[in-house]
Amino acid sequence: MRLLVVEDDPDLNRQLVTALGDAGYAVDTASDGEEGHFLGDTEPYDAVILDIGLPVMDGVSVLENWRRDGRKMPVLILTARDRWSDKVAGFDAGADDYVAKPFHMEEVLARVRALLRRASGNASSEMTCGDLALDTSSARVTVDGGAIKLTSLEFRLLSYMMHHKGKVISRTELVEHLYDQDFDRDSNTIEVFVGRLRKKLGIDVLKTVRGLGYCLSEPDDQS
Amino acid sequence: MISRSSLAFRLIAAASVVSVVLLIAAGILLSSLFTAAVERSLDARLQAVMDGLLASVELEKEVPKINNVLADTRFEIPLAGWYWQISSLDGDPARQVASASLLDERLPLTQFMKSDRRPGNRMSGYLTDQSGNTLRVIEQRFTLFGSKEQYSFLVAGNFDELQTEVSAFNNALIAVLGLLGLGLVAAILLQVRYGLRPLSDLQGELSEIREGEQERIAGSYPDEIQTVTDELNLLLKSNTEVIERARTQVGNLAHALKTPLSVLTNEAGIHGGKLGSKVSEQTGVMRDQVSMYLDRARRAARAKTIGSSTDASDVVRSIVRTLERIHVDSKILVKASYDTDIRFRGERQDLEEMVGNLLDNAFKWTGGKVAVGVRPSASPIDKRIAWIDVCVEDNGPGLPDGGAAIAMERGKRLDETKPGSGLGLSIVSETAAMYGGKLFLDKSDLGGLHAVLTLPAARRGDG
Numbered sequence: 001m002r003l004l005v006v007e008d009d010p011d012l013n014r015q016l017v018t019a020l021g022d023a024g025y026a027v028d029t030a031s032d033g034e035e036g037h038f039l040g041d042t043e044p045y046d047a048v049i050l051d052i053g054l055p056v057m058d059g060v061s062v063l064e065n066w067r068r069d070g071r072k073m074p075v076l077i078l079t080a081r082d083r084w085s086d087k088v089a090g091f092d093a094g095a096d097d098y099v100a101k102p103f104h105m106e107e108v109l110a111r112v113r114a115l116l117r118r119a120s121g122n123a124s125s126e127m128t129c130g131d132l133a134l135d136t137s138s139a140r141v142t143v144d145g146g147a148i149k150l151t152s153l154e155f156r157l158l159s160y161m162m163h164h165k166g167k168v169i170s171r172t173e174l175v176e177h178l179y180d181q182d183f184d185r186d187s188n189t190i191e192v193f194v195g196r197l198r199k200k201l202g203i204d205v206l207k208t209v210r211g212l213g214y215c216l217s218e219p220d221d222q223s
Numbered sequence: 224m225i226s227r228s229s230l231a232f233r234l235i236a237a238a239s240v241v242s243v244v245l246l247i248a249a250g251i252l253l254s255s256l257f258t259a260a261v262e263r264s265l266d267a268r269l270q271a272v273m274d275g276l277l278a279s280v281e282l283e284k285e286v287p288k289i290n291n292v293l294a295d296t297r298f299e300i301p302l303a304g305w306y307w308q309i310s311s312l313d314g315d316p317a318r319q320v321a322s323a324s325l326l327d328e329r330l331p332l333t334q335f336m337k338s339d340r341r342p343g344n345r346m347s348g349y350l351t352d353q354s355g356n357t358l359r360v361i362e363q364r365f366t367l368f369g370s371k372e373q374y375s376f377l378v379a380g381n382f383d384e385l386q387t388e389v390s391a392f393n394n395a396l397i398a399v400l401g402l403l404g405l406g407l408v409a410a411i412l413l414q415v416r417y418g419l420r421p422l423s424d425l426q427g428e429l430s431e432i433r434e435g436e437q438e439r440i441a442g443s444y445p446d447e448i449q450t451v452t453d454e455l456n457l458l459l460k461s462n463t464e465v466i467e468r469a470r471t472q473v474g475n476l477a478h479a480l481k482t483p484l485s486v487l488t489n490e491a492g493i494h495g496g497k498l499g500s501k502v503s504e505q506t507g508v509m510r511d512q513v514s515m516y517l518d519r520a521r522r523a524a525r526a527k528t529i530g531s532s533t534d535a536s537d538v539v540r541s542i543v544r545t546l547e548r549i550h551v552d553s554k555i556l557v558k559a560s561y562d563t564d565i566r567f568r569g570e571r572q573d574l575e576e577m578v579g580n581l582l583d584n585a586f587k588w589t590g591g592k593v594a595v596g597v598r599p600s601a602s603p604i605d606k607r608i609a610w611i612d613v614c615v616e617d618n619g620p621g622l623p624d625g626g627a628a629i630a631m632e633r634g635k636r637l638d639e640t641k642p643g644s645g646l647g648l649s650i651v652s653e654t655a656a657m658y659g660g661k662l663f664l665d666k667s668d669l670g671g672l673h674a675v676l677t678l679p680a681a682r683r684g685d686g
Contacts, residue, residue: 011486019489080481081474084542084579085572091545098549102484102510105492118552 006036033057067094074115120163161216170213304356304381532681536561568681588619609680619671627664
């Protein structure tokens with residue numbers, strides 16, 4: 001899961017990036033509206049955390065431009081202006097949720113989880129695939145009730161696949177959604193991660209679709 | 224009808240006093256001119272009689288005699304006020320002759336006995352006869368043929384007979400002048416009414432501005448008042464601008480303080496420990512202080528705003544739309560009915576905060592159904608003006624018995640399990656009270672809370 005944080009305050013920006021990174025997301029960051037708009041327009045983010053009061057180009061305009069260009073990723077707006085007119089303006093511009101400043105980081109994390117879940121069509125925070133279960137709120141992965149210990153990148157990979165259960169995901173797409181933009185990308189490493197993840201899970205849910213990519217689905221009873 | 228301190232009173236009083244004084248002066252002048260004219264014509268008639276006397280008088284041993292009787296019979300009616308008398312200057316009764324009307328009376332010559340008189344010089348004056356008539360008298364002296372002595376010729380007419388003519392004239396004069404005076408006063412009243420009407424028009428417009436039905440003085444006025452209305456419009460504009468600026472600054476302050484507060488809160492959360500928890504606690508206090516003072520600043524800015532009106536249905540609709548997006552997962556069924564052209568007499572932001580808090584509560588607590596209505600008030604607080612109702616219902620748990628009063632207290636929360644500052648309903652009822660409105664809490668037919676917000680309506684407007 002790859003996120004974009006657009007926030008002009010350097011301290012808050014750093015805190016958001018750290019907290020989201022700790023929660024297992026790949027995070028890109030921008031410190032003004034124009035840069036944020038460009039990144040959101042060109043990179044495939046799973047969700048965006050967007051401050052409303054931004055220099056160069058304000059958050060509402062950024063959001064309006066994205067929506068006009070057909071960018072549909074869920075957007076969580078952060079706003080110090082918590083009057084209803086500001087909320088209405090934010091939602092009318094295309095926001096999916098908002099958090100009023102000052103906020104606790106847990107609240108932002110919870111809203112982001114909810115947005116991602118909503119985007120993938122899941123109602124509860126626990127997603128399952130056969131015996132495999134992933135709880136997004138506690139970041140716990142279990143197989144048949146037993147906890148599995150994953151590295152952050154493995155978790156990110158599994159989480160993305162769980163959010164897109166039953167869909168074929170290409171390696172390029174995985175790369176785009178697992179790493180932030182500064183990472184030295186190499187699609188071959190994906191195969192290594194997939195292999196390690198399969199070994200740790202011990203069940204056959206992550207299948208290779210030849211020539212296309214990977215697909216997460218319930219294990220076949222026959223195999 | 225017209226107050227003593229009014230401009231109309233001053234204008235009418237000043238104009239009336241001047242007109243009345245001028246009319247009285249004109250009356251006195253006209254009356255005295257008429258009296259003088261009457262006197263002159265009487266004198267002319269008396270002079271004719273004297274000329275007749277002079278033509279028919281002759282001396283017989285120093286005693287004047289009249290040869291033929293005068294044609295005018297009035298000089299024969301006894302003591303009727305018409306007399307003539309010719310007498311020697313020594314006052315000897317034997318050398319006097321007089322009209323029959325005088326009988327044996329004689330008119331006194333004392334007032335004409337002045338030493339420096341030249342012969343032929345006529346004198347005139349007034350006398351009173353035996354029967355009390357006021358007499359107009361002319362006297363002239365002539366030296367008659369056959370004597371060196373001068374004789375006094377005196378002719379008197381009854382002035383009282385003319386006095387009735389004078390008073391008839393005076394009566395007519397008073398009537399005419401009185402009518403003229405009334406006409407003038409009516410004209411003044413009309414003029415003042417017409418002249419001052421733009422002022423009452425202006426007052427009407429100003430009270431409409433105060434009531435939020437218009438934003439500026441729109442009508443065109445006479446030049447003298449137009450300058451004042453132009454200034455007033457500028458004043459209104461700068462008033463709005465000052466408030467707008469104050470609000471912007473309040474918003475900027477909020478933004479400026481809330482971001483560092485977020486940073487502090489989160490940093491303290493990460494580090495934990497004694498210092499961390501102290502910082503968390505204090506940033507919590509700071510956060511409450513900031514929102515309290517922002518709230519106050521908004522109120523202060525708001526108290527001075529005049530002349531705005533807001534489309535209530537539009538506000539409610541946009542907030543419902545926003546809340547539906549926020550609660551998109553909860554599948555809440557919203558039943559809304561918006562009457563058209565329902566305008567709230569007040570600031571859009573205030574209505575947004577009130578309606579936002581009510582609807583936020585409804586969406587937070589509902590069991591899946593929310594009903595919203597905007598309509599003219601069913602139970603107006605004060606029948607003299609129009610009111611609107613914003614009704615919000617849900618099928619949540621509602622309030623416990625007697626909970627309504629507590630719910631509207633500042634900082635009180637009846638249920639601590641859902642997030643909130645406990646300011647929601649108290650802000651709604653305080654803001655409503657500021658506009659003279661009221662928040663009623665009741666049990667809904669849906670099962671939950673039924674909140675009715677009654678607020679003053681604006682009849683029309685462009686705010």
